[in-house]
Amino acid sequence: MPPADAIAGPAPAPSDRMTASGKRYPTTSLCLGYGVGSSGVAILLNTVSVYFPTLMATVLGMDPAIAGALLMGSKIYDAFADVIIGASSDKLKAKYGRRPFLFAGAVISFLSLLMIFVAPVMGKTETIVYMAVALVIYSTGYSLFNVPYLAMPAEITRGSRERLKLISFRTAAIGLGQLTALALSAWLIDVGGGGAGGYRTMGLIMAVLALVTMMIAFFTVRFAVTEASTGSTHALTRKDFASLLQNRPLFTLLGAKLCQYIAFGVLMPINLLFLLNVMSLGYMGMIHLAVVQNLAVFASQPAWTRIGRKLGKRKAYLLAQAIMIPVVMSWYWADATTGVAGVWWRGAVFGFASGGALLMSTSMLPDTIEYDRLKNGVERGGVFAGLYAVNEKVGFAIGAAVLGFGLSLAGYVATTGGAIVQQSAATISALYGIKTTAPAVMLCVGVILLLFYNLDEARLDAMRSQKADD
Numbered sequence: 001m002p003p004a005d006a007i008a009g010p011a012p013a014p015s016d017r018m019t020a021s022g023k024r025y026p027t028t029s030l031c032l033g034y035g036v037g038s039s040g041v042a043i044l045l046n047t048v049s050v051y052f053p054t055l056m057a058t059v060l061g062m063d064p065a066i067a068g069a070l071l072m073g074s075k076i077y078d079a080f081a082d083v084i085i086g087a088s089s090d091k092l093k094a095k096y097g098r099r100p101f102l103f104a105g106a107v108i109s110f111l112s113l114l115m116i117f118v119a120p121v122m123g124k125t126e127t128i129v130y131m132a133v134a135l136v137i138y139s140t141g142y143s144l145f146n147v148p149y150l151a152m153p154a155e156i157t158r159g160s161r162e163r164l165k166l167i168s169f170r171t172a173a174i175g176l177g178q179l180t181a182l183a184l185s186a187w188l189i190d191v192g193g194g195g196a197g198g199y200r201t202m203g204l205i206m207a208v209l210a211l212v213t214m215m216i217a218f219f220t221v222r223f224a225v226t227e228a229s230t231g232s233t234h235a236l237t238r239k240d241f242a243s244l245l246q247n248r249p250l251f252t253l254l255g256a257k258l259c260q261y262i263a264f265g266v267l268m269p270i271n272l273l274f275l276l277n278v279m280s281l282g283y284m285g286m287i288h289l290a291v292v293q294n295l296a297v298f299a300s301q302p303a304w305t306r307i308g309r310k311l312g313k314r315k316a317y318l319l320a321q322a323i324m325i326p327v328v329m330s331w332y333w334a335d336a337t338t339g340v341a342g343v344w345w346r347g348a349v350f351g352f353a354s355g356g357a358l359l360m361s362t363s364m365l366p367d368t369i370e371y372d373r374l375k376n377g378v379e380r381g382g383v384f385a386g387l388y389a390v391n392e393k394v395g396f397a398i399g400a401a402v403l404g405f406g407l408s409l410a411g412y413v414a415t416t417g418g419a420i421v422q423q424s425a426a427t428i429s430a431l432y433g434i435k436t437t438a439p440a441v442m443l444c445v446g447v448i449l450l451l452f453y454n455l456d457e458a459r460l461d462a463m464r465s466q467k468a469d470d
Contacts, residue, residue: 033220034152035169037102040214041146042177044109047185047206048116048138049268049396053403055117055199057273060127061416068404070128074135075397079390081143086386089148098148098382099218105145106214110207112138117203121196143389145214150385152221154366154373164308167363168301171355173213175297180209182290186272190283247375249455250368250384256453257361258391259446260321263439264354265399267328270435273407277423278431280336281343288340289347296351297358304356313360313367314453320356321447323349328440332432367455374463406434 049071056067089098115134122130153166185202192198275285308316327350334342365388369381410430413421423431 037217039177046181065408108141179294261395292347300355323353
């Protein structure tokens with residue numbers, strides 16, 4: 001039988017304090033250090049999701065379907081990698097914690113961004129093969145960092161409401177990371193003439209920024225007091241897998257989040273192409289959208305933290321989704337006469353709403369991890385984080401496919417050297433449909449699924465009390 005102190009876990013460190021109810025409440029320094037890692041993750045995700053299709057279609061002269069297929073293939077590979085990495089981090093956690101995964105992921109991610117955006121000049125076939133390999137390496141590095149990173153909030157603190165503070169810093173950092181990846185990247189590409197030179201400069205700077213922010217998180221979390229495991233970390237058996245499938249809160253959350261990821265997977269890459277080909281605002285339009293939208297994400301976190309504590313996470317998540325849907329559809333009335341003012345208000349409202357959706361959905365994940373641990377006595381936070389990350393990959397794979405194959409079928413004309421040409425009426429119509437209807441439908445389905453989510457703080461408190469009595 002393990003000693004009492006092994007069961008109770010270590011005493012709180014300076015980076016952690018206790019509430020009156022005995023729940024660990026993370027300090028600001030820990031929240032800042034942990035949250036900064038999300039900026040690196042956001043830089044990775046947004047830089048590749050947004051600029052890789054445009055790089056292929058406007059610089060390398062590739063059909064959009066090729067870019068879509070390459071992204072989709074890398075995401076499918078990544079879905080399998082996420083589950084394996086999540087389960088592996090659960091096992092390694094007992095000895096070394098999850099930090100070695102963060103270090104490896106940061107280094108590999110840095111190298112992969114260089115491979116993608118600072119690629120050598122090659123023929124068409126060689127370019128396709130090279131990019132396929134580079135995207136697999138990118139996906140591996142992303143998963144090595146992000147999956148264990150997602151599992152940590154359930155271990156750093158106890159309590160659904162307490163986690164809102166930790167995750168709010170993470171979400172704010174996502175806003176800053178997206179702002180960097182979208183606005184600074186667009187500026188660097190534009191200054192570089194919109195061609196290969198601009199993309200190389202952008203890739204180098206984004207790679208360095210991603211590495212620095214991810215390493216800050218790696219060094220910071222060594223001070224975190226983590227929740228001692230109260231369950232086994234053995235490999236999943238058939239019985240364990242069956243109990244996992246019975247976790248209704250988890251799979252309801254995964255379903256709603258998948259719909260959100262599909263919507264975002266369409267919106268992120270279509271934004272730039274829409275601004276270039278429909279609104280004629282170019283890369284400067286992308287800078288305006290990125291700045292306004294992501295500053296709104298960052299600034300919205302205190303408000304959404306209060307809303308989440310007052311309404312509960314599910315209702316707050318529903319509210320955020322309900323705001324996003326009409327904003328997405330409003331782009332149907334945008335054209336070359338709209339100007340930057342139309343970009344500003346849409347970006348601000350969507351950024352505010354998406355900040356709430358990101359905060360609530362991510363803070364609900366550690367609740368489902370704790371629910372599983374209390375109910376089944378098994379430590380599998382890494383597996384849960386892996387499944388959550390699989391959602392992201394599948395959603396963005398579907399989004400890439402909708403964009404790439406949709407534009408290809410509509411006859412999108414690919415160019416080289418960053419040139420923008422007049423597209424056909426069918427292509428413009430496809431850009432409108434992909435920008436508005438497709439993501440709005442997925443967000444509506446996500447709202448319906450969220451109505452069935454049934455895990456809150458009161459239910460978790462009851463389960464904690466029952467566990468303590470046992």
